[in-house]
Amino acid sequence: MTITATQLNPGRRTIAPTAWRDDTMRRRIARRYAAERRFKLLGLAAVLLSAGFLAFLLITMIGNGARGFTRTEIALPIDFQHSVIMIDPATLQSPAAQQALANANLPAVIDTAANTAFGEGGARMISPGAQIAVRKAILADPTVLNGTATITVPASEGIDVAAKGHGDAANEAAVNRLKQAGALSTGFNLRFLTASDGTDPTLVGIWGALKGSLITMGITLALSFPIGVLAALYLEEYAPRNRWTDLVEVSINNLAAVPSIIFGLLGLAIFLNLMHLPRSAPLVGGMTLALMTMPVIVIAGRNAIKAVPPSIRNAALGIGASPVQVVFHHVLPLALPGILTGTIIGMARALGETAPLLMIGMRAFVASPPGGITDPASVLPVQIFLWSDEVGRGFIEKTSAAIIVLLLFLLTMNSLAIYLRNKFEKKW
Amino acid sequence: MVMTPVTDIQAPSKMSAHGVNVFYGEKQAISDVSIAVDLNDVTALIGPSGCGKSTFLRTLNRMNDTVAGARVEGHITLDGEDIYGPAMDVVQLRARVGMVFQKPNPFPKTIYENIAYGPRIHGLAHNKADLDEIVEKALRRAGLWEEVKDRLHESGTALSGGQQQRLCIGRAIAVEPEVILMDEPCSALDPIATARIEELILDLRGNYAIVIVTHNMQQAARVSQRTAFFHLGQLVEHGPTAEIFTNPREERTRDYITGRYG
Numbered sequence: 259m260t261i262t263a264t265q266l267n268p269g270r271r272t273i274a275p276t277a278w279r280d281d282t283m284r285r286r287i288a289r290r291y292a293a294e295r296r297f298k299l300l301g302l303a304a305v306l307l308s309a310g311f312l313a314f315l316l317i318t319m320i321g322n323g324a325r326g327f328t329r330t331e332i333a334l335p336i337d338f339q340h341s342v343i344m345i346d347p348a349t350l351q352s353p354a355a356q357q358a359l360a361n362a363n364l365p366a367v368i369d370t371a372a373n374t375a376f377g378e379g380g381a382r383m384i385s386p387g388a389q390i391a392v393r394k395a396i397l398a399d400p401t402v403l404n405g406t407a408t409i410t411v412p413a414s415e416g417i418d419v420a421a422k423g424h425g426d427a428a429n430e431a432a433v434n435r436l437k438q439a440g441a442l443s444t445g446f447n448l449r450f451l452t453a454s455d456g457t458d459p460t461l462v463g464i465w466g467a468l469k470g471s472l473i474t475m476g477i478t479l480a481l482s483f484p485i486g487v488l489a490a491l492y493l494e495e496y497a498p499r500n501r502w503t504d505l506v507e508v509s510i511n512n513l514a515a516v517p518s519i520i521f522g523l524l525g526l527a528i529f530l531n532l533m534h535l536p537r538s539a540p541l542v543g544g545m546t547l548a549l550m551t552m553p554v555i556v557i558a559g560r561n562a563i564k565a566v567p568p569s570i571r572n573a574a575l576g577i578g579a580s581p582v583q584v585v586f587h588h589v590l591p592l593a594l595p596g597i598l599t600g601t602i603i604g605m606a607r608a609l610g611e612t613a614p615l616l617m618i619g620m621r622a623f624v625a626s627p628p629g630g631i632t633d634p635a636s637v638l639p640v641q642i643f644l645w646s647d648e649v650g651r652g653f654i655e656k657t658s659a660a661i662i663v664l665l666l667f668l669l670t671m672n673s674l675a676i677y678l679r680n681k682f683e684k685k686w
Numbered sequence: 687m688v689m690t691p692v693t694d695i696q697a698p699s700k701m702s703a704h705g706v707n708v709f710y711g712e713k714q715a716i717s718d719v720s721i722a723v724d725l726n727d728v729t730a731l732i733g734p735s736g737c738g739k740s741t742f743l744r745t746l747n748r749m750n751d752t753v754a755g756a757r758v759e760g761h762i763t764l765d766g767e768d769i770y771g772p773a774m775d776v777v778q779l780r781a782r783v784g785m786v787f788q789k790p791n792p793f794p795k796t797i798y799e800n801i802a803y804g805p806r807i808h809g810l811a812h813n814k815a816d817l818d819e820i821v822e823k824a825l826r827r828a829g830l831w832e833e834v835k836d837r838l839h840e841s842g843t844a845l846s847g848g849q850q851q852r853l854c855i856g857r858a859i860a861v862e863p864e865v866i867l868m869d870e871p872c873s874a875l876d877p878i879a880t881a882r883i884e885e886l887i888l889d890l891r892g893n894y895a896i897v898i899v900t901h902n903m904q905q906a907a908r909v910s911q912r913t914a915f916f917h918l919g920q921l922v923e924h925g926p927t928a929e930i931f932t933n934p935r936e937e938r939t940r941d942y943i944t945g946r947y948g
Contacts, residue, residue: 499754569791573854575752577804577861578781587803588793 319658319665326659329447329460330413330421332383332436336371336392337406343367350400359396364389368411376436383432385412385460387449410443415459415652424651450659454625455636455644459652462645464663466627470540470620470635471609471667473628477544478551478608479601485548486555486604487590487597493556494563495585514553521550522614530618537619538634546614551604558600562593595679602675609668612639638664698766700725700895701746701783701865706760708741708750715741719760719921721914723865728887728896730910730927732903734942737916739899743867746897747783748776764865781808783865784858789874790850792842792857797834800842800853801825804861820860828856829886848879855886866890868898872905884909903943907931915939 277283345362349355368388372380388411395409396402402409413421420429421442436442453463489510497503525546529535535542566589574584615621621640628635636644638660645657699722708716716738723729723746731739741750748769750756762769769779781804792800801821802811811817821838825831830852834845842853851871858866868887872880887896887909900906906913907927914924915938923936934940 567791569787569789570793571752572749572785572787573791573793573857574803575749576747576780576785576787577858578777578779579803579807580777583807587807592794 319661321658322655323658323660323662325422326655326657326662327447327450328444329449330418331410331443331445332413332417333408333441333443334368334371334384334388334411335375335406335408336367337374338367338403339405341367341370343403345396345403347400347403350397355397356393359393364392368392376432376439376441379432383414383417383436385414385418386458387412387461410445412449412460413442415650418460419651422655450656454627455623455641456625459648459650459656462653462656464638464641464660466624467636467638467641467660468663468667469627470543470624471637471664473540473631473635474543474547474637475605475609475671477541477631478547479605481545481548482551482555482604483601486552486601487559489552490556490559490563490597491585491590494560495581495589510553510556514557516550517613518550518611519613519617521546522617524549525614526617536632536634538622538624539632540628540635540637541631542618543615543620543635543637544631546618547608547611550611550614551601551608554604554607555597555600558603559593559597562596562600563589565596566592591682594682598675598679598682602672602679605671605675606668609671610639610664612643615640638667699723701762701764703742703746704761704763706742706745706758706762708738708745708759709757710753711755714919716745716919719916721921721924723895723897724912725864725895726892727912728891728898728910729912729914730906731897731899731914731916732901732906732942733916733922735901738919739914739916740869742916743869743897743899746865746867747780747785749780749785751776781861782863783867784861784863786851786854786858786866786868786871788870790847790854792845792850792853794841794843796839797825797842797845797853798838800857801860804857808861810861824856824860827859827890828852829882829889830856846879848875848882851875851879851883852886855883855890859890863894865895865897868896870899870901873901880905903931915942917942 343362343364345358349358352358365386368384369381372384374380376383391411392409395407412418416425416429417433417436419425420433421444425433433442449461450463452465453461454466456462493503493506497506525542529542529545530537535545570588570592571584574588575581579587615637620636621644622634622636623644624634624636642657642660642664645653645660702720702722704720706716706719707714719738719742721729731743733739744750745758745762746769750758758770764774764779764782767774769783793803795803798821801824802817805811805817805820811820822831822835825834830849833849834853842850845853851874855866855868855871872883875883884905887898890896891911898906898909910927912924913927913930915922915930915934915936917938923930923934923939930939931943934943
């Protein structure tokens with residue numbers, strides 16, 4: 259005999275069996291599938307949109323920026339023998355050679371040579387940086403002074419821009435003339451990677467800002483990582499749970515959300531006005547950015563430490579490890595990958611930060627790379643900001659090129675952090 | 687209620703508890719427990735869930751110190767020395783009173799490192815050869831040596847559950863404890879792995895005072911010489927295992943043993 263539900267629950271009303279195959283059910287299933295398809299399509303669209311923006315950014319940046327890494331060069335014949343050069347060939351072998359070349363009236367020599375070679379206005383086709391190339395040529399082979407030599411020199415901003423297709427009519431005509439004379443060529447702009455800021459776009463370089471960024475990031479990391487990790491460890495492992503630690507927790511969470519310019523004002527008030535540290539220096543920049551990065555590291559660190567299973571702590575305590583040994587032998591190594599992820603995010607944000615650095619005077623025009631942590635310096639994002647403000651077409655390319663350098667820096671930094679994270683990641 | 691007073695025991699006990707109360711905040715988890723644990727004996731703590739047997743176990747090596755709001759009253763002595771006294775170093779206490787947990791919890795390190803960690807932090811080995819010897823000895827005593835001797839430098843977490851638990855026992859043994867506390871060491875293991883652990887407990891008996899918390903009454907009967915029955919935070923009865931299981935003095939013990947509740 260089979261027992262029905264009614265027999266088991268005599269007081270209950272019998273419910274009709276569910277019709278799993280009727281039309282209402284079919285429609286319900288069709289609606290569910292449609293909702294699923296819609297959601298998938300929306301997700302895909304979102305991914306494609308962001309990928310599209312990224313591709314657009316990369317294509318424009320690389321398209322513009324690649325030209326920032328090249329320069330137009332002109333083969334300039336210089337008749338040294340009949341020029342106004344004032345140099346004694348004998349001094350070229352002595353240590354004073356550079357000094358002698360600096361006083362040799364080279365700009366006038368080059369201007370005359372250019373005017374002779376390319377007609378009136380030829381001097382304006384040559385970059386002020388030409389004398390560097392000429393000096394090098396003379397030092398490499400002093401015999402050129404005895405006759406006429408053809409030296410490849412960088413073209414001026416106008417010619418450079420026109421050769422790259424964005425010049426005005428006069429410059430384009432000049433470029434065409436040079437092309438016909440076979441004097442025009444394109445070379446790699448090594449100077450862009452080795453020089454600092456300047457007033458002429460053919461002479462500026464990114465090295466000063468890159469070095470400034472390196473030093474600043476070094477200081478930020480050296481300050482925020484240990485302080486952030488120690489604070490996270492203390493708060494998670496040692497601090498008693500009470501009103502004060504709650505207050506500290508709320509403050510740290512809020513600090514992570516404070517707009518960066520306010521950290522700049524804080525840095526200005528404390529490091530410059532109160533402590534009288536040097537203005538525009540990577541030291542102060544690094545300290546200001548460390549203030550900003552620390553809360554991010556503390557929050558990520560606390561989450562990573564919380565995620566370490568308590569059984570590991572018990573295991574270590576159970577065989578007589580002291581609390582400090584538990585923390586440094588077990589908890590920290592297991593939390594490190596998570597802490598490093600937080601550090602990547604914090605440092606990436608600090609690297610791209612401009613506003614707080616403007617407040618502490620890092621938007622100054624700095625024409626030489628910083629020699630130490632207290633020398634005036636610029637950083638990559640500020641340099642980009644400064645160049646993007648310039649009107650000359652030459653600077654547009656330099657801005658894009660600087661952005662490429664910044665992105666490469668970011669990529670290198672992140673790859674390093676991801677490598678470290680994977681290295682420390684334990685398998686369970 | 688009849689309890690065996692501590693003074694009744696002839697030889698000085700390895701560990702004894704006297705009038706122990708444990709509070710979690712306002713809630714009292716253990717009230718007035720007195721019990722002695724002898725070297726060479728396995729003492730089983732049995733009782734229904736939430737009766738306080740694990741809590742009591744954790745007072746014996748002061749693991750309750752790590753629980754916020756936990757408070758212990760009364761006297762617990764190890765070789766006559768008050769373990770909650772100011773002269774007792776809690777880190778050293780935990781080396782002398784080792785613990786094996788419910789869920790196997792090897793460190794995410796190699797098998798060798800799991801065993802070597804304790805001796806290393808306590809400075810028990812003077813050189814690599816010493817340490818190798820300690821590791822081998824501990825793994826042999828834990829009955830794991832033959833299974834892992836060729837892969838000492840593989841991860842301890844890659845072992846099976848039963849092997850992991852024996853690794854944890856080996857880890858506790860490696861620091862030469864005098865007492866070993868086991869908190870339901872077989873509850874996460876299959877019957878075969880459980881049998882291995884029980885064999886191991888029988889092997890270890892005689893070198894250590896062992897206190898084991900278990901839900902499994904057959905297990906208590908198999909491995910222990912003395913049994914203590916806890917109920918609602920109280921020690922209802924304790925005595926030789928055979929006596930507790932065949933002729934309990936208390937109604938509540940009898941009901942629990944015969945499965946009327948629990």
